[in-house]
Amino acid sequence: DAGVIQSPRHEVTEMGQEVTLRCKPISGHDYLFWYRQTMMRGLELLIYFNNNVPIDDSGMPEDRFSAKMPNASFSTLKIQPSEPRDSAVYFCASSPSTGGVYNEQFFGPGTRLTVL
Amino acid sequence: RKEVEQDPGPFNVPEGATVAFNCTYSNSASQSFFWYRQDCRKEPKLLMSVYSSGNEDGRFTAQLNRASQYISLLIRDSKLSDSATYLCVVNPNGGSQGNLIFGKGTKLSVKP
Numbered sequence: 001d002a003g004v005i006q007s008p009r010h011e012v013t014e015m016g017q018e019v020t021l022r023c024k025p026i027s028g029h030d031y032l033f034w035y036r037q038t039m040m041r042g043l044e045l046l047i048y049f050n051n052n053v054p055i056d057d058s059g060m061p062e063d064r065f066s067a068k069m070p071n072a073s074f075s076t077l078k079i080q081p082s083e084p085r086d087s088a089v090y091f092c093a094s095s096p097s098t099g100g101v102y103n104e105q106f107f108g109p110g111t112r113l114t115v116l
Numbered sequence: 117r118k119e120v121e122q123d124p125g126p127f128n129v130p131e132g133a134t135v136a137f138n139c140t141y142s143n144s145a146s147q148s149f150f151w152y153r154q155d156c157r158k159e160p161k162l163l164m165s166v167y168s169s170g171n172e173d174g175r176f177t178a179q180l181n182r183a184s185q186y187i188s189l190l191i192r193d194s195k196l197s198d199s200a201t202y203l204c205v206v207n208p209n210g211g212s213q214g215n216l217i218f219g220k221g222t223k224l225s226v227k228p
Binding site: 033043044045048091104105108109 | 159216218221
């Protein structure tokens, strides 16, 4: 299996622009997670899906952020409009449902976002 | 109190040394615990789960103390390749998957 795939790997944009991050989870995994990592705040969960349905979006910072999962093999995280404080590494992760509370989460390589 | 707290380090140790990391968590109802490893500019990867009875995987030993809400990771005979950031991770949701809480990590640097 190719693992979790994220694109783009790097994104540099200007304040006010729309940014779309993409994720393809591991085939067969029921859960998909979006995280953001910064030096100051560490790794924070933004939102997660179970069987394509959003379960908890309490970590989404504000209305500028939205996430969708139209099918089991694709998810997007959109920021509109982007701001410099959104600069971070955004990770997508997926996991199966078979291990209960000890399920391993498999992370993608991340998208390094810089908003100028 | 932060949900998961770790000493950020860095821990600078020579090859062959034994090093221990500690972590505390605030939610006493937390059900499962993990150590993830993150190399510089890479994604986190599961190192090991932490079970109530404690568990060992080669040079790595993880311990859980529920009464003190404390998790530890011991690395024996450290190697240069152990240099990374070690993330303490807690699942606060009893009986279900989902929201993992990550500590900010402890940086380890193993020197020759």
